Amino acid sequence: MTAALQVSNLETHFFTRAGVVKAVDGVSFSIARGEVLGLVGESGSGKTLTALSILGLVDPPGKIVAGSIRLGDEELTGLSERSWRAIRGKRIAMIFQDPMMTLNPVLRIETQMIEAVLAHAVMSKDNARQRCREALARVGIPSPDERLTAYPHQFSGGMRQRVAIAIALLHSPDVLIADEPTTALDVTIQAQIVAEVQKLAAATGTAILWVTHDLAVVSGLSDRLAVMYAGRIVEEGPTTEVLARPAHPYTQGLLRSLPVNNQRGRRLNQIPGSTPSLLRLPPGCPFAPRCEARQEDCVSTRPPESQHGTERRLRCFHPLGEVSP
Amino acid sequence: MLAFVLRRLGQSAFVIVAMAALVFLSVYAIGNPIDILLAPDADQQERAAAIARLGLDRPLWQQFLTFLVNLAQGDLGKSFVFGSDAVSLILARLPATLELALVALVLAIVAGIPLGILAGLRSDGWIGRGVMTGSIVGFSLPNFWLGIMMILLFAVELKWLPAGGRGATGTFLGLQFSLLDPAGWPNLLMPALTLAIYKVSLVIRLAYAGTREAMLQDYVRFARAKGLSPARIIGVHVLKNILIPIVTVLGLELGSMIAFAVVTETVFAWPGVGKLLIDSIARLDRPVIVAYLIIVVGMFTLINLAVDILYSILDPRVRLADGGH
Numbered sequence: 001m002t003a004a005l006q007v008s009n010l011e012t013h014f015f016t017r018a019g020v021v022k023a024v025d026g027v028s029f030s031i032a033r034g035e036v037l038g039l040v041g042e043s044g045s046g047k048t049l050t051a052l053s054i055l056g057l058v059d060p061p062g063k064i065v066a067g068s069i070r071l072g073d074e075e076l077t078g079l080s081e082r083s084w085r086a087i088r089g090k091r092i093a094m095i096f097q098d099p100m101m102t103l104n105p106v107l108r109i110e111t112q113m114i115e116a117v118l119a120h121a122v123m124s125k126d127n128a129r130q131r132c133r134e135a136l137a138r139v140g141i142p143s144p145d146e147r148l149t150a151y152p153h154q155f156s157g158g159m160r161q162r163v164a165i166a167i168a169l170l171h172s173p174d175v176l177i178a179d180e181p182t183t184a185l186d187v188t189i190q191a192q193i194v195a196e197v198q199k200l201a202a203a204t205g206t207a208i209l210w211v212t213h214d215l216a217v218v219s220g221l222s223d224r225l226a227v228m229y230a231g232r233i234v235e236e237g238p239t240t241e242v243l244a245r246p247a248h249p250y251t252q253g254l255l256r257s258l259p260v261n262n263q264r265g266r267r268l269n270q271i272p273g274s275t276p277s278l279l280r281l282p283p284g285c286p287f288a289p290r291c292e293a294r295q296e297d298c299v300s301t302r303p304p305e306s307q308h309g310t311e312r313r314l315r316c317f318h319p320l321g322e323v324s325p
Numbered sequence: 326m327l328a329f330v331l332r333r334l335g336q337s338a339f340v341i342v343a344m345a346a347l348v349f350l351s352v353y354a355i356g357n358p359i360d361i362l363l364a365p366d367a368d369q370q371e372r373a374a375a376i377a378r379l380g381l382d383r384p385l386w387q388q389f390l391t392f393l394v395n396l397a398q399g400d401l402g403k404s405f406v407f408g409s410d411a412v413s414l415i416l417a418r419l420p421a422t423l424e425l426a427l428v429a430l431v432l433a434i435v436a437g438i439p440l441g442i443l444a445g446l447r448s449d450g451w452i453g454r455g456v457m458t459g460s461i462v463g464f465s466l467p468n469f470w471l472g473i474m475m476i477l478l479f480a481v482e483l484k485w486l487p488a489g490g491r492g493a494t495g496t497f498l499g500l501q502f503s504l505l506d507p508a509g510w511p512n513l514l515m516p517a518l519t520l521a522i523y524k525v526s527l528v529i530r531l532a533y534a535g536t537r538e539a540m541l542q543d544y545v546r547f548a549r550a551k552g553l554s555p556a557r558i559i560g561v562h563v564l565k566n567i568l569i570p571i572v573t574v575l576g577l578e579l580g581s582m583i584a585f586a587v588v589t590e591t592v593f594a595w596p597g598v599g600k601l602l603i604d605s606i607a608r609l610d611r612p613v614i615v616a617y618l619i620i621v622v623g624m625f626t627l628i629n630l631a632v633d634i635l636y637s638i639l640d641p642r643v644r645l646a647d648g649g650h
Contacts, residue, residue, distance in 0.1 A: 057549055
């Protein structure tokens with residue numbers, strides 16, 4: 001079966017005056033229909049840019065310089081802007097981090113939804129409105145008729161994100177990219193939104209790329225997990241496997257820095273140092289300067305990707321323990 | 326809404342009375358109009374008769390009280406100089422100034438907003454830099470110099486446009502308007518352009534800054550992710566957001582154009598109210614000065630009211646609150 005989305009060796013670079021920033025530096029992954037892939041990493045690891053690259057929304061001075069993005073059987077890199085536009089919102093949709101900012105404050109919900117319908121479908125305005133009404137009802141917004149004529153500021157944060165989700169799912173896209181959509185919300189609302197997206201995507205077979213820095217959120221949601229560091233995926237595998245037996249020291253560091261119940265009073269573990277500048281990456285493993293298991297080869301050579309079993313991939317010379325398939 | 330409008334009109338009535346008192350007293354303090362009005366060889370009898378006719382023999386508080394009582398009845402007195410009703414004197418001249426300001430305003434909107442948006446979208450290219458440099462020039466050129474240069478070029482050298490004067494006018498509600506007669510348009514064009522250049526530059530800068538800011542907002546990114554066309558994103562999402570500051574500034578500028586178009590009117594021998602005001606001040610024609618300022622204050626109030634109402638249409642978050650702060 002062809003994957004819904006197949007990204008191979010994607011490289012998105014920024015050509016700045018200070019030099020070339022390799023924000024996405026050889027990223028590969030695939031998502032099957034109905035599958036949820038969690039893409040985890042710190043700020044600046046390139047996860048959001050990976051997402052934007054898939055939508056063709058990288059602005060100059062940024063540019064996709066290499067690699068391929070396949071949506072079903074179609075290659076997206078090198079498409080004209082017009083062809084990209086036909087795909088955005090129809091076959092690949094995206095929801096963003098801050099629902100306060102993603103809806104235009106001065107336009108009615110109705111205006112913003114109907115334009116999204118009409119961007120990809122030929123129908124009367126009344127039919128489009130009907131479709132929006134159904135979409136709002138589907139994401140659990142009470143009295144959608146009244147809410148359609150409201151403005152974004154009349155909604156709570158959670159409701160706004162539901163509206164954004166309703167817009168994203170209007171055309172039952174093949175792929176939904178969720179860029180930290182729950183970060184700005186309360187914990188209880190987070191859980192609701194996650195459940196909502198999961199349910200809706202499962203109903204239509206939409207594949208989801210869930211971008212986040214929050215391991216707790218993806219652990220309950222994603223089928224597989226990809227951990228990103230300095231523009232590359234350093235570890236990938238089934239979520240339960242990766243969480244139970246992390247093989248990359250960085251993944252382990254991330255897991256250890258999560259606060260856990262019954263650990264009151266103890267200091268949280270943290271990963272020493274900070275993410276390297278993407279302008280001047282060290283020649284070896286970019287994580288090496290912060291890594292406790294670092295050895296000489298880590299500093300001099302960049303670890304290639306290795307396959308472990310059928311499902312786990314890793315970029316590390318000295319994985320922790322035995323990597324189980 | 327109605328309560329808001331009534332309240333604002335009440336406030337302006339108060340402002341008008343306060344301003345009237347201020348002007349009345351300060352013009353009184355400047356000097357005695359009799360010295361200017363009478364021929365130098367007038368004898369004592371003529372002088373006393375004139376003073377009695379103009380009511381200048383009564384104590385100041387009586388003069389002011391009479392003035393207030395008349396004001397409440399809509400009577401602003403007779404011009405000392407022309408002997409005719411001050412208000413009708415001004416109203417006869419006001420249309421000339423009004424249409425001059427209106428044409429300049431339309432020019433500022435029609436030229437300024439598209440140029441500003443274009444410059445904002447292409448801020449790194451030569452288009453953006455060119456437009457912004459042009460706007461600085463437009464800002465810096467003194468009005469009178471620009472007017473004289475335009476007369477030299479278009480009237481004297483090229484002989485395309487008349488050098489000054491009102492030209493043909495059409496009549497509407499008993500008032501004279503150049504706009505109503507195409508034969509009068511060439512006369513209107515140059516003064517309106519002179520008056521508009523500064524406003525165009527102002528609008529360009531506001532639209533430029535607004536566009537640059539809006540294009541970075543998440544709602545623009547989300548709109549792109551929906552697959553909307555650039556025309557829709559800029560024409561609806563961006564435009565409606567940047568209009569808010571532009572409307573504010575243009576409201577203020579419209580008022581000042583009407584009230585202080587004196588320089589342009591003088592250069593082009595345009596028979597507007599500005600010229601009348603300068604003459605009246607020179608002759609200490611108190612009724613005309615006071616009537617003029619009252620009309621101007623009334624106009625400012627109405628323009629501000631219109632701006633506030635426009636606000637609430639443009640930005641749903643703005644309520645026409647009765648509370649006010």
